[in-house]
Amino acid sequence: MKSSPHRHTPAVIDLAAIQNNIKKFRKHIGTHPEIWGVVKANAYGHGSIPVSQAIHDLVDGFCVSNLDEAIELRNNLITKPILVLSGIVPDNVDIAASLNITLTAPSLEWLQLIVKEKADFSTLKLHIAVDSGMGRIGVRDAKEANDMIALADQYHIQFDGVFTHFATADEADDTKFNEQKMKFDKIVSALSRRPHYVHSTNTASALWHTNQVQDIERLGISMYGLNPSGTALELPFELEAAFSLKSELTHIKEIHAGDTLGYGATYRATENTWIGTVSIGYADGWTRDMQGFHVLVDGKFCEIVGRVSMDQMMIKLDKGYSIGTPVTLIGHDGDNEITAQDIAAWRKTINYEVLCLLSDRIHRVYK
Numbered sequence: 001m002k003s004s005p006h007r008h009t010p011a012v013i014d015l016a017a018i019q020n021n022i023k024k025f026r027k028h029i030g031t032h033p034e035i036w037g038v039v040k041a042n043a044y045g046h047g048s049i050p051v052s053q054a055i056h057d058l059v060d061g062f063c064v065s066n067l068d069e070a071i072e073l074r075n076n077l078i079t080k081p082i083l084v085l086s087g088i089v090p091d092n093v094d095i096a097a098s099l100n101i102t103l104t105a106p107s108l109e110w111l112q113l114i115v116k117e118k119a120d121f122s123t124l125k126l127h128i129a130v131d132s133g134m135g136r137i138g139v140r141d142a143k144e145a146n147d148m149i150a151l152a153d154q155y156h157i158q159f160d161g162v163f164t165h166f167a168t169a170d171e172a173d174d175t176k177f178n179e180q181k182m183k184f185d186k187i188v189s190a191l192s193r194r195p196h197y198v199h200s201t202n203t204a205s206a207l208w209h210t211n212q213v214q215d216i217e218r219l220g221i222s223m224y225g226l227n228p229s230g231t232a233l234e235l236p237f238e239l240e241a242a243f244s245l246k247s248e249l250t251h252i253k254e255i256h257a258g259d260t261l262g263y264g265a266t267y268r269a270t271e272n273t274w275i276g277t278v279s280i281g282y283a284d285g286w287t288r289d290m291q292g293f294h295v296l297v298d299g300k301f302c303e304i305v306g307r308v309s310m311d312q313m314m315i316k317l318d319k320g321y322s323i324g325t326p327v328t329l330i331g332h333d334g335d336n337e338i339t340a341q342d343i344a345a346w347r348k349t350i351n352y353e354v355l356c357l358l359s360d361r362i363h364r365v366y367k
């Protein structure tokens with residue numbers, strides 16, 4: 001089972017907001033750099049196919065995290081370049097070559113395994129990853145990169161790009177950022193030749209180190225309307241959040257002093273209290289630590305009371321409501337709003353994780 005459209009707990013995705021955010025980025029970084037939309041992890045929970053199709057004319061390419069995500073795009077009318085941001089299992093190189101999927105080459109050892117495979121390498125494009133300080137993947141010196149370029153040439157693989165990834169672009173202190181930048185520039189300048197694409201910037205780098213954007217801006221989180229730094233750094237322009245999460249009351253009752261709610265009976269009423277039940281739980285990625293946080297009903301904040309179960313949770317209401325009354329978990333209701341960042345702060349994590357954890361059971365609808 002994938003999603004549950006008959007349960008009225010949809011994520012509503014505003015594709016126009018995503019398009020507007022990209023247009024704002026285009027203004028911010030100027031006309032030269034290409035923008036490649038990062039749609040990994042189901043487009044950060046927004047749905048990779050609808051998002052990719054909606055932004056196809058606004059971006060120059062796409063970035064994903066693995067080969068299956070790239071294949072899914074190719075099978076759904078995405079014809080622009082697609083870069084897989086991590087090293088793939090070498091056996092699958094022929095799939096990438098046949099679908100014109102660009103691969104990240106994380107090391108010489110990986111490339112040596114690739115060239116052993118039976119594939120037509122003439123259509124294969126590579127971007128060499130440089131580890132300038134993130135410590136995840138990539139070469140750490142120019143010699144290894146140049147050995148890779150030589151090996152790629154020998155097999156007629158196209159050396160199309162070189163890139164790195166910053167670890168601290170979303171922080172106020174830019175010491176580490178500058179160190180990484182210097183290391184990357186040094187390696188790039190020592191390459192036997194400059195490829196078509198040199199790139200290093202994610203959202204945070206483009207927002208707060210705009211002059212560092214080179215040939216490609218890899219635009220992720222802010223395309224979806226969120227601040228990569230959480231609340232640490234201010235955005236230079238306003239973004240529109242694309243994701244909202246709605247539900248409705250499925251059951252309403254008044255409980256009395258001494259009545260308890262949920263597993264562990266962690267909530268005990270001290271007076272007559274209206275309680276509503278909502279069809280969402282930890283199996284949806286609405287995790288148990290959301291107990292004590294709130295949702296919006298009729299424009300008012302309502303506390304989540306008792307433990308969050310797998311599929312349902314209870315909220316405290318100000319009065320009796322009827323079945324079907326709308327509940328807002330992320331988004332606006334009246335004058336009030338709950339953002340993914342509010343939830344991230346409550347859970348002591350980042351807004352990226354909040355959206356990525358919302359499971360496939362939540363039906364995605366598009367406006």
Ligand SMILES: *Cc1c(COP(=O)(O)O)cnc(C)c1O
Pocket residue numbers: 038040085165201202203204218219220221222228
């Ligand atoms: C995920 C990722 C991005 C996008 O990051 P955002 O912070 O969402 O913009 C860019 N580059 C690489 C290598 C990534 O893994």
